[in-house]
Every structure is written in structure tokens, then in C-alpha cells.
Amino acid sequence: MRGARWRPRPHPAAMGMCALAWGVVVYRTASWEVLLAMLLAAMAVHRWIVRGPGTGPGMGAVWWALPFLVLYVAIGSLFGTVAGTVWWRGPHIPGLGTLVITPGSLEDAVRRGLRLWNLLLWMAWFGRVVRPDDITCWLGRRFSRAGLTVQMVVGFVPQVLRERDRVAELLRLRGGALPGGGLRERVRVLAVVYQTLLMNGLERAWTLAESMYTRGYGAPGRTAYRPPRWRRQDAILAGVSALAVLMAILPLAGGPARWTEVPAAALVLAAGAWTGGRQGA
Template sequence: MSLLQPRPRSGPLGRVNPVAKLGAGLLIAFPLILSVDWVSAVTALILEVPLMLLAGLRWREFWVRTAPVWIAAPLTGVTIALYGEASGQVHFQWLFVHISDGSLSLAMAAVFRIIAIALPGVALFATVDPTDLADGLSQRVRLPARFVLGALGGLRLVGLLVDDWRELELARRARGVADTGRLRRLGGMAFALIVLAIRRGSTLATSMEARGFGAPTPRTWARVSPWTWREWTLLLAGAAISSTAVAVAVATGSWNLILGDGA
């Protein structure tokens, strides 16, 4: 099984409703988005460690899945440190580059914020099955079933696009038209892939309507989306992490609301 595919649900958080995982991630991210300070981000990151340990990911899988986060966060910090608004003592200046105390502090806050927001989302959603998420969004959040199931059907077909691209490439090589003109070949294959996707989407839409999708009558569900004390516990944990991070930042005087005068 690929490390980039959802794993079988394991670990204490593996069988928690995906809607609760989504809600916990949003509760953690909300205060981190509102403030530009490193104290709240570091506090939230420390408190998130138990959640990531309970997610049931192996260490190698964890690092593979979170590799984009570890790459994007430092690059963002370097960019802000070089080109952020200069304030305080300026350590280096050249053309548009200004490295100052203010830009370095903002860069550090941005790095920790990105990591604190992204890591729990990756860890919690590593074991989420798209069908379970669709069931939860429809049954618990009460989103329109037609929209949710249509998105689920489209998501299930994403993997077929890779197979279609591979088959198109092999077919063109078999006909001897894939050896020259790489840019022209990519354009032709992309157009052919779009045509295949439209045809498959039309077939899927017709099949779904033939099975009663979009009918005005109430739907029945093959699987009930559970909601027990585990889901409430995870939501309370997310709220506790965010509130504690805000409290620590306010107590230390580092809370810097983006919409405030100190932003």
C-alpha cells in the first residue's frame, strides 16, 4: 500500500468520525490564523504531540506525509525574513532585502504557525476514508447529499486520471508519435485526457441520476455515521489546545491580533 493512500483505521483516533477530526483541526487552526506570534504557535504545537501520537501513524509514514510541511515552512520563514517589513534593529540591507529584528520575529512566528496548523491536519486525516467523510458531512453536518456524493464520486475518479495518462502515453509510443515534440505531445495528451474526463463525468452523472441521486425525497444511507463520546472528546481536545495557546500568548504579552493595531 502506498504511503500516500489512506491507511486502514488504526490507533485510538483511527475510528473517530472524520467530521470530528475536521472540527478539531479547525478549532486548533482558528486562533493561530488570527494572531502573528510564535508563543501561541509553539504552545499549540507542544499540545498537539499527543494527538499525533494517537493518530496511529508509523514514524516513516509520518515523515513522508509531512515532508511538504517541513519544506514549505522554512522557505516561508526565509522569504519573510528577507523581504518582511523592517522594524527594530536592521542587521542586513541590500536593495529590497531587509533583515531586521521585526522580520526575523515575524519569520519565526510564520514557521511555527504553518507547522502547528498543518501537522495535526495531516496526522488526523491520514486514516480518513473519503466515503466515511462523505457520510459524516451528509448525516452530521447536514450538507446537501447531492453535492457531497457528487464530490465523492469525482474524488474516487481522480486515480483513474493517472491510469488514463499512462495508457495514453503507452498508446502514443506504440504508434510512434511520442518520440519527438515533447511540448506538443503534452498538449495533445492533456486535451485527450480532458475529453476522457468529460465523457466519464457524463456517464457518472447519468448513472447517479438513474439510481435516484438528486431526488427530492429523503435519502437512506447504507452506513450510519457514528457520533459518540470519542468525537466529543476530540473536539474538546481541539478547543482546549486552542484556548490554552491563546491564554499563554496573552499572559506573556505576545498575542498580536492580525486585525489589531499591532499587526
């Protein structure tokens, strides 16, 4: 790309601290307004990150999960236990209780849904910027089997999304579409398609992990991998991530909660943007 500025990749340890900080901040944020702002800002940052050559929009996982998250929020609001003014009262279900929607239960369900969506976006970022060599640096050679498992999990969702895009492109080129008819028939066909996509994605992710093992990943002897050097930018990234975590867990020690959520979110977003920016090898 014209005007692109490439810089050395951050140290894997600094990237790991950034990923951990993102998860902690999202988990500790209690305000749905802050979570929504984090989600919108993170989507913009993620879209800026993947502008490099040979990359797609990178938001497939987020939009793909939107219907499931809406269903998750709806179910959570129905089975919420937060007291308050009853907006709607449904039937009584044995073993589950009475379906009730209150302002508190709806707000709690929205908060949980936004938190889950933020974590899903975090996984998309993690799967895009992390390389097998980073996992090697994190886990070392003592935990090679755990490294293979992590690599398989990290590569699973991107593989499924790429397979889904490939199938959609084939359908578009052939002028085909999913069969019409009733909702039941469409759900049945979609279930078969997604089952095939999941199996193909799992198989390809496992193939990648198996090829890592075949090429000597986790071997006791020397390999061609050289640990990266710790640079000044890595120290800054680690410091920003640690500060975000500190501000997120400050309420646990009895400190203020509201005013720390926004700075913690801003810090972790800045760290994520720096980590996933256009980089060299």
C-alpha cells in the same frame, strides 16, 4: 500490534470540531516558541498515531515541504515591514522596495513559517483520520458536490506522497538515481518528476471522488450508510475542542494572550491524539 487497544471512532461532528479547533489555535498563536513546541509535540503525536498495522511513518508531507518553508521564511524576512535594528540591508528592487532584515522581520517570518508548517501537519492528520463517511455526515446529501470536492482535496496530498514513495522505491530497486551534473540539470529533472507526480495524484484523487459518486454518494434515496451514535467520548472531545477555541479567541475580547496560548495548544494536541489514536470501525 501486540498490546494495542482499539476503541470506537469518534463521531464525525466531534472530529470536525477538533479539526476546526486545531486551525483556530494555530492561527491565533502569536508566540513562535509556542508554535515550535506545538509542531514538535504534534509530530510526536502524529508518529504515535500512525503506528497501527499497514501504516507508514506519515511524516512525508512535513519533511517534503521543509525546503519550501525555509525559502518562505527567507523571503518573508527580506520583505518584512517590522521596524527595528537593521541587521542587513540589500539592494533596492523597483516595485518591491529595499531588502532589509531586522530582528522583528525575522521573528515574524519564523512565526509565519511555523504556523504554515503546523497547518500542513494538520492537513496530514486530517487526510489520515477522515473517511468518506465522515464527509457524508458533515455535508449531508444537500451538498454532495461539495463533499466530492472535499474528498478529492483531502485525498490529493496522500496520493502524491504515495506515488512519490513508489517512484523512489522503483529507483532504489533498479539501482538508479537522478542524473548528476549541474544544479540546473537536476532542477529540470526534478521538475519533470514532480509534475508527473502531481498529475498522477490529482487523477487518483479524482477517481476516488468519482467512484463515490457512482456508488450513490449524495443520492436522494436510502443508502447503506448509517450515521454513528453520539457517545460520551464524543461529548468530551467536543468540549475540549470548544475550550481550546475559547482560550485561543479570548485575547480578541481584551483578555490575556500569553498565558492562554500554552493551555489552548495542550488541549488541542490532546484532542488530536485522542481523535487519531488506534480505533476500530
